[in-house]
Amino acid sequence: MFEDQKKRTLKIVKINKYHQFGRYSMAEGTTVNCEPCGYDGLSKSAHLWCNDCGEGFCDKCVKEHKRTKILRCHHLISITDYLRSAELFFDENCEHHKEPFEFFCSQHDSILCLKCFQEHHSKCKISKLSEVAKGSKTSTALTDLENEIQSTNQNFAEYHEDEDKSNTDLKQQEQNIRDEVYNIRRKINNHLDQLQENLLRDLEIKYNICTKNVNEYFSAFKMYASEKQVFIGIRQIGNILYKQKQEVGNNLLNQTKLSLELKTNDDEKSLLLDLKSFGDIVVRESFETVKFKDPSKKQAQLNIQKHDSIDRIILQLHHSVKIKNYLSKTMSLTACAILPSKKVVFVDNENRRLIVHNEDGSFGVDFKLEDVFDLTPVCRSKIAVGVTKGVMIVDIDTKKVKRTNTDSGKAKWGICYGNGKLYIVSYGEIRIVDLDGTVSKCIPLQISVVFNVAVRNDTIYYINTDTETLHVIDHSGNQLWTFHDIRLKRPTCFRSQFSISLDIDNHGNVFIVLPDYDQVIVVSSDGQQHRVILDKSNNLKGPSGISYCQETHQLLVCNVSDGGASIYDIKS
Incomplete structure (x- = not known):
């Protein structure tokens, strides 16, 4: 595995050696011809190289090159420097269309040729590559x-x-x-x-x-x-001995004798x-590997406070909520949220409605919406709801509903709010969107379908149910850590196979519902520890939604179909 990594990073190592020693060059004696002279049928050696034109120039032709106004800003270097650094130059043509790079998409952090722009990025914010490349040599990105x-x-x-x-x-x-x-x-x-x-x-x-x-x-x-006793004894013992000898002779087969045995x-x-062996030789495989130090991830990690141990987390039931069926129809609660005002909101995907209950658990109001799946609080009284073709902003106090067009044309699944923006899961990507619908960034994912997402500070969390893995990434898509558990598979207890809901507390610990196991687990902020904190004994039956309130430090959990929900105070 290490050798494969070494091969993949060979070019990076070469670049580093060039920066350190400045000696990475072509073979001695290599020459470059002047391209304009070659066009005229002449053969002259070039003395300067133009990085912008990608051609060599002799002394005479370079003067003509400098006279042309549009070419004066081109970057010229000596042939010696060009030969030293030639192998470090990257292909300036698109590998798919074989056309030169001309544009840059800031939303997808991608360099584009004209066809890339026309085929995939026509609705994105595009800049000319020549403009965004200015100052690259002195930029912090190069450092x-x-x-x-x-x-x-x-x-x-x-x-x-x-x-x-x-x-x-x-x-x-x-x-x-x-x-x-x-x-x-x-x-x-x-x-x-x-x-x-x-x-x-x-x-x-x-x-x-x-x-x-x-x-x-x-x-x-x-x-x-005495002599007398010996005399009497001899005769008495002799008589006894005679009788014994007769008995011995008559009972030889019944002889008793002393013997020793083991x-x-x-x-x-x-x-x-x-005892088949003294013991067994056991080979223990350790998964502790060298942790690569990545300075770009340090800031995201500093923004999360950690518990000493998730064993210190204690849930205390505050009160329960009972959601009534809509017109005696079956419910399918796919998401829930607890607001700073302590009101709780539920998504009934089956009946396309939003249900609000008051702080004391009593019913407040409901909203009929289109095909709704997930929701997230955005302030004390407003929530954002992910619907099929966009996002709805709902004010549960004024009962006003406003549609926000995110301009993607794709179905929306999971949605959460953080850092003043909405994070919306669609097919193969997470879109970061302002409340007015302006898309500020897209983070591509390695899988096409992710149903739920959570955000805390600069860290994004989502679950891939195909690989039963919790992924934690930064805003550049870099993976910070993962947590694998066989229970993170796509639930089979739901009629519609949705994903697994999750939310994050103020310390970066991850709360996850496990519908097929009637459990809620908590995963530590580094993915190294986990434990079950709620189960069937807490009236869990197909738990489907979970929500953590940063302001009140409370946790809301709801079941998918029986209308049961509970609010817990979190103590540690």
Whole structure:
């Protein structure tokens, strides 16, 4: 993987080397001919190169070049400098139409040829490339690019260092495991030796006991008995012995004798049979990689305060809301919002209406709209509603509805408000729109369908249900981090398969509803932690909408069809 990245960034590395050393050049002795002289059938070496014309000029022709008014502003460099930097020049023609770049689209941050402009950007804000390119050499963008190149090289160097360290660590880990295996074997050997010594010692003791009893009896008889007792004893023992000999002879087969045997411990047999190995060698795969340092992302990350831990987040039920069916029809609540005034608003996509409930949970008013899917608060009493062909601004106090034309001609899905602008999800892009409908920027996405979006400060959040991944990007489309969970798949419990709703708190933590699992989870502001904070025990049944209020620090969650919704106070 690293080698592939290295190949893809080869040109960047070359550029960086040129900036550092100024020695990246063509072969010595390479010459460039004068193009105007060549047109006249002459062969002369060029002394100057025009970056704008893309041709070389001899001393005579360059004077003619400078005499022409329209050509005086062209950028001329020496042939030596041209040869040094020739491989750094980028293609100035469109790769699709093979025509020269002439325009720049600020909305899509794209350089265009005439056909690109006519086919795809006729409604965008277009500038001449020659105008926007002025001052590029002294611009902060060039400085940022140089810093980014240097940062990339540093990242590659750190990657090599980490790779070498990883190999060294693996070798050391192998030796440590070998030493541990030998140590385990030594301990087992020592233990078995001790068991053997204990058993043999016990054998010796019991053998001595068996042979000692008879010898001790006759020794005591000889030492302590009188002559008379010995005389009587000899005859009595002799009689007894005679009788015993007869019994022994008659009962030889029933003879009882002392013997020694080894009664093994069953645990020992079990140990030998069950112990197949000392252990297993486990290869643990770590996903901790070198984190590339990107200065352009630092500012976005500074704007988010982080909780020490999402485990400190506690939800306390404030009150519940019950939304009534419209004319006894089935509801499909696809979105909800809690306003700073503590009024709550719901989208009933099935019946194309907007439902407002008061702070105490009682019904307030409803609005009949066209095919509506999502909504977002824009101030204390106004909300923006995404409809099929545009956006509706609804004042829930005055009950006035105003249409805003975003001029895209595409269906609208998710919508949210942040930084004084609307963020609208359409097919394959997120459009940033002023409240008057003026599109200020378009952020292309790698997938065609995203249903919901959330914004906090300079960070944009959306979910790709096809890959079950939460994506977090900046306003340039650069990915900051991702979170993957199999539960982030497209819900199957809805009749219409919409996406998964999400919202962000003041600390950058992400609240996500999981309709198929009757759960709400919270993901930490860096994507490293997550946990379930609401489930079926909180009366969740196909949760479909979620909304966080920055002013009141409350969370609103609604179910898709049973009309149930709850407001929670967030404490930490």
